[in-house]
Amino acid sequence: MxxxxxxRTLISVATITTLGxxxxxxxxxxxxxxxxxxxxxxxxxxxxxxxxxxxxDVSASWSGAEQKNFEAVLDKFAQDTGATVxxxxxxxxxxxxxxxxIEGGNPPDVALLPQPALLQQFASSGDIVPLSDAxxxxxxQNYGQSWIDLATVDGxxxxxxxxxxxxxTVWYNKDIYDQAGATVPKTWDEFMQxxxxxxxxxxxxxxxxxxxxxxxxxxxENVYLRTAGAQKYDELTQHKIPWTDPSVxxxxxVLAQLFSSDVVEPGAAQRTFPESVTEMFGAxxxxxxxxxxxxxxxxxxxxGNSTVGQNALFYDFPSIDGSAPAVVGGGDVAVAxxxxxxxxxxxxxLASPQAAEIWIPNGGLTSPNQAVDTSVYPDDTxxxxxxxxxxxxxxxxxxxxxTPSAFGGTEGQGEWQIMIQFLEDPSxxxxxxxxxEDAAQAAYK
Amino acid sequence: xxxxxxxxxxxxxxAILVYPVVYTVIRSFYSASGDQFVGxxxxxxxxxxxxxxxxxxxxxxxxxxxxxxxxxLGLVFAVLMEKISWATAFKLIVFMPMAISMLAAGVIxxxxxxxxxxxxxxxxxxxxxxxxxxxxxxxxxxAGPRQEVGLSASDGGAISADQAVQVGTVQDFPLVGVRADxxxxxxxxxxxxxxPGPDQITGTVWLDVVRGGGGTNGQIDPGKPxxxxxxVQAVGPGGQVVASTTTDDTGRYTLSGLDPGQYSVVLPAxxxxxxxxxxxxxxxxxxxxxVILSFVWxxxxxxxxxxxxxxxxxxxxxxxxxxxxxxxxxxxxxxxTAPLLMPVLLVVFVTLIVNVLKTFDLVYVIPxxxxxPAANVIAVEMWRVSFGGGNDQGxxxxxxxxxxxxxxxSMILNIRRFRADRQR
Numbered sequence: 001m002x003x004x005x006x007x008r009t010l011i012s013v014a015t016i017t018t019l020g021x022x023x024x025x026x027x028x029x030x031x032x033x034x035x036x037x038x039x040x041x042x043x044x045x046x047x048x049x050x051x052x053x054x055x056x057d058v059s060a061s062w063s064g065a066e067q068k069n070f071e072a073v074l075d076k077f078a079q080d081t082g083a084t085v086x087x088x089x090x091x092x093x094x095x096x097x098x099x100x101x102i103e104g105g106n107p108p109d110v111a112l113l114p115q116p117a118l119l120q121q122f123a124s125s126g127d128i129v130p131l132s133d134a135x136x137x138x139x140x141q142n143y144g145q146s147w148i149d150l151a152t153v154d155g156x157x158x159x160x161x162x163x164x165x166x167x168x169t170v171w172y173n174k175d176i177y178d179q180a181g182a183t184v185p186k187t188w189d190e191f192m193q194x195x196x197x198x199x200x201x202x203x204x205x206x207x208x209x210x211x212x213x214x215x216x217x218x219x220x221e222n223v224y225l226r227t228a229g230a231q232k233y234d235e236l237t238q239h240k241i242p243w244t245d246p247s248v249x250x251x252x253x254v255l256a257q258l259f260s261s262d263v264v265e266p267g268a269a270q271r272t273f274p275e276s277v278t279e280m281f282g283a284x285x286x287x288x289x290x291x292x293x294x295x296x297x298x299x300x301x302x303x304g305n306s307t308v309g310q311n312a313l314f315y316d317f318p319s320i321d322g323s324a325p326a327v328v329g330g331g332d333v334a335v336a337x338x339x340x341x342x343x344x345x346x347x348x349x350l351a352s353p354q355a356a357e358i359w360i361p362n363g364g365l366t367s368p369n370q371a372v373d374t375s376v377y378p379d380d381t382x383x384x385x386x387x388x389x390x391x392x393x394x395x396x397x398x399x400x401x402x403t404p405s406a407f408g409g410t411e412g413q414g415e416w417q418i419m420i421q422f423l424e425d426p427s428x429x430x431x432x433x434x435x436x437e438d439a440a441q442a443a444y445k
Numbered sequence: 446x447x448x449x450x451x452x453x454x455x456x457x458x459x460a461i462l463v464y465p466v467v468y469t470v471i472r473s474f475y476s477a478s479g480d481q482f483v484g485x486x487x488x489x490x491x492x493x494x495x496x497x498x499x500x501x502x503x504x505x506x507x508x509x510x511x512x513x514x515x516x517x518l519g520l521v522f523a524v525l526m527e528k529i530s531w532a533t534a535f536k537l538i539v540f541m542p543m544a545i546s547m548l549a550a551g552v553i554x555x556x557x558x559x560x561x562x563x564x565x566x567x568x569x570x571x572x573x574x575x576x577x578x579x580x581x582x583x584x585x586x587x588a589g590p591r592q593e594v595g596l597s598a599s600d601g602g603a604i605s606a607d608q609a610v611q612v613g614t615v616q617d618f619p620l621v622g623v624r625a626d627x628x629x630x631x632x633x634x635x636x637x638x639x640x641p642g643p644d645q646i647t648g649t650v651w652l653d654v655v656r657g658g659g660g661t662n663g664q665i666d667p668g669k670p671x672x673x674x675x676x677v678q679a680v681g682p683g684g685q686v687v688a689s690t691t692t693d694d695t696g697r698y699t700l701s702g703l704d705p706g707q708y709s710v711v712l713p714a715x716x717x718x719x720x721x722x723x724x725x726x727x728x729x730x731x732x733x734x735x736v737i738l739s740f741v742w743x744x745x746x747x748x749x750x751x752x753x754x755x756x757x758x759x760x761x762x763x764x765x766x767x768x769x770x771x772x773x774x775x776x777x778x779x780x781x782t783a784p785l786l787m788p789v790l791l792v793v794f795v796t797l798i799v800n801v802l803k804t805f806d807l808v809y810v811i812p813x814x815x816x817x818p819a820a821n822v823i824a825v826e827m828w829r830v831s832f833g834g835g836n837d838q839g840x841x842x843x844x845x846x847x848x849x850x851x852x853x854x855s856m857i858l859n860i861r862r863f864r865a866d867r868q869r
Contacts, residue, residue, distance in 0.1 A: 179625060181658010201654050202587070202624030211814040267560060269815035270727060406837070412817040412829060413496065420815050445477075 051342045052082030058346070059098070060112035060332060063089040069359045076358055077349045083342055094118060102127050107337040110346055112162055114332050116150050116397055123153035128335040130156040132344045138351040142371040146230075146395035151333055160351040164331035164368040166389050167293035167398060168222050168317035171300070173280045175311050176203050176288040184315045188254065191318040195263040198288035205263030207287035209276025210423050213416025215292055217400040217408065218328065220419065222291075224251040226323035230394045237399050239444045243436035249429055254320060256426035269424050274299050281306035291317070293329065294366065294385045309381045316388050327392035330401065331368065368395070407443035414439045466849070473842035487843035496818060497844070500826040503733055504802060504851070507740075507822065512797035514741045516790060519748025523756055524778065526749075536753065540746035547743065551810030554739040558726035558811075568723035575721045583718040584629050584674050591619040591653045594663040602714035609707035610679075613641050616710045619653035619663050620672065628652060628670050635671035636695040644703050646710060650675045651696040671696020675716050679708040729819035732812045736820055739807050744800070748793045755789030756782075791862065798855045802848065823848050 062070050067089055074085040090097040094114055101107045107127065113119050122128045131139065136157055139148060143161065151159035170191075177183070177194075180201035185191040195205030210216050225233050228247035235241045236248070258264065265279060265287045273292065277299040280287040290296065297308045306312040316325065334350045336343045349355050356367035360376045370390045377383035389395070400408030400415055407414040418439060422432045476483045491497050522539055526532040542550060559565030562572040588604075590596035595607045596618060610616045615638050635651035651671045653662060660666035677698045679688040687708065688700040700710070726735050763785070767777050783790075805824040812820040823844060831841025 179656055181655065183658075197658070200591075200621035201656075202622050202627060213814060270560060270725075270813045272813075410829070411814065412821075417814075417818060424815060 049341065049345055050082050051345065054081075054083040054342045056083055056085045056110065056342055056346055057108040058085060058087050058110045058112075059090050059108040060087070061089065061091060061094060061114050062112075063091065065362075066364055069362045069364060072362075073350075073355050073358045076355070077346055080349075081342070081345060083346075085346070095121075098122075102337075109338060109340070109343045110334055110336050110350075112332040112334045113159070114330070115401070116333065117402060119151060119159050119333055119335055120153050122335065123156070123158050128158055128337055129339045130158055131160070131336070131347060132339065135160070135344060135348045135351060138348045142351060142353060142369045144368070144370060144390065144392070144395065146392070147368050150395070150397070159333035159335045160347055161331050161333050161368045162350050162356070164366050164389055164395075165294055165329045166327055166366060166385050167218055167329045168327045168388065168392075169294055169296065169314040169385065170289060170291045170317055171277075171280075171296045171312060171314045172289045173285055173287075173306065173311060174313050176201070176280070176285060180288065182288065185318050187322075188318045188320040192258065192261070192263070195258075195261075195289060199263045203285070204265035204279075204287035205261075206258075206289040206291070207265045207271070207276040207279040208268040208290075208423065209271040209273035209279075210268050210420050211270060211272040211275075212411050213419045214400065215273055215276075216419035216423055217415050218293070218398065219255060219291060220251060221328045221396075221399045222317045222326075223254050223320065224248070224399075225326045225328055225394065225396055226317075226320040227251045227254060229323075230326070230396060233396050233399065237402050239403075239440055243440055244433045248433055248436075252422070252426075252429045252432060255422070256429060259423050259426040269420055274302070278303050278305075281312050297381060309379050314381070314384070324393040325388070325391055326394040326396070327389055328396055328398055329389070330398055403440075404443040407440055414443060469842045469845050469849075473839060473846050475839050477837040477839050479838065483839065487840045490840055491843050491847065496821055497823075497826055499818060500821040500823045503820065503822050506733060507737060507801045507804065508798055511737050511740050511744075511801045512794050514737075515744045515748045515797050516752075516794050518741065518745040519750075519752050519793065520786075520790065522745065522749040523752040524782070526753060527756065536750065539749050542743040543746050545743070547806035548810055550739055550743055551807045554735065554742075554807075555727070555811045555813075558735050560723045560725050560727065562721075562723045565723065565726070567726065571724065572721050583716055585620070585623055585672060585716055586719040587622055588620045588672075588717050589622045591621050591663055594619055599714070602717045603711055604717070605709055605711040610646055610710045611707055612646060612703045612705050613643050614646065615641060616646060616648040617663075617665075618648060618650040618675075618712060620650065621653055623652050623654075623672070625652075625654070625656045629673055631694050632670040632673050632696075633694045634667065635665045635669050636697060637665055638697045639699070641699070642701070643705075644701060646679060646700045646703060646708065648677075648698060648710070649696045650677070650692045650698065650712065676713055678711045678713055679703060680711050681708060682706075727811070727813050727816055729816045732816040732820040736807050736811050739811065740801070740804065744797060748797070751793045752786065752789055755786050759785055788862070788866070792859070795855045795859050795862075799852055799859075802852050802855075823851070 058074060060070060067087065071087050074087055077083070078085045088108070090111075094111075095118055098107065098111055098113075098118075102122075113122075119128070139151075139157070139160055147161045148157060151157055151161065172182075172184075176198060180198045180203070182194040182197045185194050199205045208215065208219075221233075224236070224247070227250045228236070232241065232245075232247050236243070236245070241247070265276075268276075271279070276287075276290050277292075277296060279285065280290050281300045281303055283305045296314070297312075300306055300308050300312045317328075319325070334347060336347050351369070353367075353369050353371040353373065356365065356369050356372050357376050359365040360367060360372065361378055363378045363382065366382065366386045366389055368389055372386075372390075374383050374387055374390075377386055402408070403415070408416075410416060415436060418432060418435045421435075422428075472479065473487050474482060474484060522535075526535055529535065545553075556564070557566050558568075560568060562568040589598050590604045596604055597607055598604050604618065604620070606616050606618075617638070632652075635649055638647040638649045641647040649665060649671060651665060651669050653660075653669060655666060655668040660669060671692065671694060673692055673694045673696065675692045675696075675698075677690055677692065677700065678686045679700045681687045688703055690698050690700055692698045725731065759782070763781050764777050767781050772780065803824055804822055805828065808820055808822050808825045809828075827841050827844035827848065830844060831838040
């Protein structure tokens, strides 16, 4: 929902950015804060280097507690190198604010972008610089291939994924599962069996809150990534294959199997998402399971009747037809706006496990960095979320966040609305595909 | 000289009225990005897309129903109020919704019309009434048969054995879908039914779920409770009930006195009825009615106050003259009061039409996601297309112009009336 806004500003900023470049060219010097770093000069090895007197500007979306935690990460770098690091938050307006700064010739040295689309945009406009060889080798050591691919544009690697979120988590009420004798399923068939067990015991197997369509798009993305694979997922995201493709049929058939069965609590299309969480973790639970991302933990805590880690637990989205562990999610990627040694050193530092391990114990950070010692996570649930993330063989960004917002991010139209209709009437798979394709064609124009 | 005095007002009006209208007209001929002239294609798209069509259709329904209902209600309130002593209190109450923001009113109505009787007060009231006229209290609401053991549930909820049952045999009913803590009190461990006599059919009705898992589906295992008090019927080939009984604490039943032959054994639906589950007010079929109702709730007070002030300004000698001449109250109202009120009624009516055409907040807030397309109106469609993620301000501008064109006639009518009033 936030992304609606992001995507919209993206387009306008693309034009502003090019305009800004032209202006910067005229004014003669695109110096800014980057220039200060150049004066330090010399060397390539990361934290051992002395950068005293150098000032680095870092921007990210985080504010409040997240800002405090990230500043602690930056402070460590400042201590080790003697550099001064200033942090500013751009809130939800990454593209607008960074675009304006670039236009003014004064971008930060490092920014953490919440959208891979922004990375692609800045990379193709030449505003950000590729990682140095040293930084690349640091990333290669610590990250899975999915994450490297997600930060690569035209064969050049631009970014370091610092923070990630996991949208492939299925949350369950342990009390209800225990009562029904249900266990944690690994495969889709087992998943359906467990839901039936819960249904037999008098509770609804699963609660879906699809008052607006985004939870169903997340359902679809998880199933599609498992049934069609990462390559098709990318192609569908870019609309290189149509929504009438047989791979989409397959995924919708899997979903229809669930949506048309009686294990889904009735009334899904009128329930808001938080209500669906309350249906299973509230004072009077009616359902045993709910699917959504790691942020469900926040909904559960808000509701206050269940405790994450005790009776509110999750398992990974089940594998379908033997698919390898895959995660749909989001994340923040660090990119550098210049190739000064100090900037480069900071990028290497952000790619190292030490940086993430400063924040992780304070909560709120899931790191995609494989080298991070998972024992530093503050509780079992966050550790489990992180392990699912780094162990996933495939990681993909939430598809509906990457599509034009008229298609994948607007209430009452496009994918959101068509998916609600599909939830209500899962029998018409062909019609659903055609409706999706029509909506996509209108939106990708 | 006159121009100099008018200049500030003209500049102001030009900047905030004329310029936006003219620019919107121009913008409506350009593409979504605004850099490509597309001629009439936005207007074409507007009249060919399903969602806009629904919006226009709904606007028509709104215009036909809402202003008339508001004005009629307001008139009734205003006239009746003349006869009662606590008129001010009544006026205050009816007018009060006007003081609430439309958004808040929308939230209230959405809450009131929730389908779940535990949440929505309207369905709760209906449930309370239906319960008061009492259906039989089901002991096992929502229970169903265990799959794949030769039982099935009818659409009405009755559970029966798929095969006809021979007298002198056993027919068991393993059921699921009852929570362990909702098993009727007194239930004991299920037991195997006694061997049936020659004129009997026996069996056990039990909850085929072991708390915490385990057991074999369709078998009486330790930990599976019998379900007491379940009505069991033997139904003959003609559909007549020939014997009936209820289960004991261990879930066993015995149907006796049966003639030899085959019967169908049924657990009637009264055992399992979940009762009235509420009307789907916010579903696509009722949603526009609910939203219009909320509008009437808010604006009837406005109509009432306007009409009441018209009434109080009225010269009563005509009515008195009519009464003396022997006119009935109804005649006085239809022949004298209503015609005299006509100017006020028209102003109220026209104001409401303009308001109805522009209606946004209620339609934006009340419908849940699945009913949103069904409740769509032009103003919401315009916002959604241009800002709500659609990001097509060309089409949005075209819709805005359509709205303007629809509002214009009533505006012109209003201006004409004002002018006529002044000349009088």
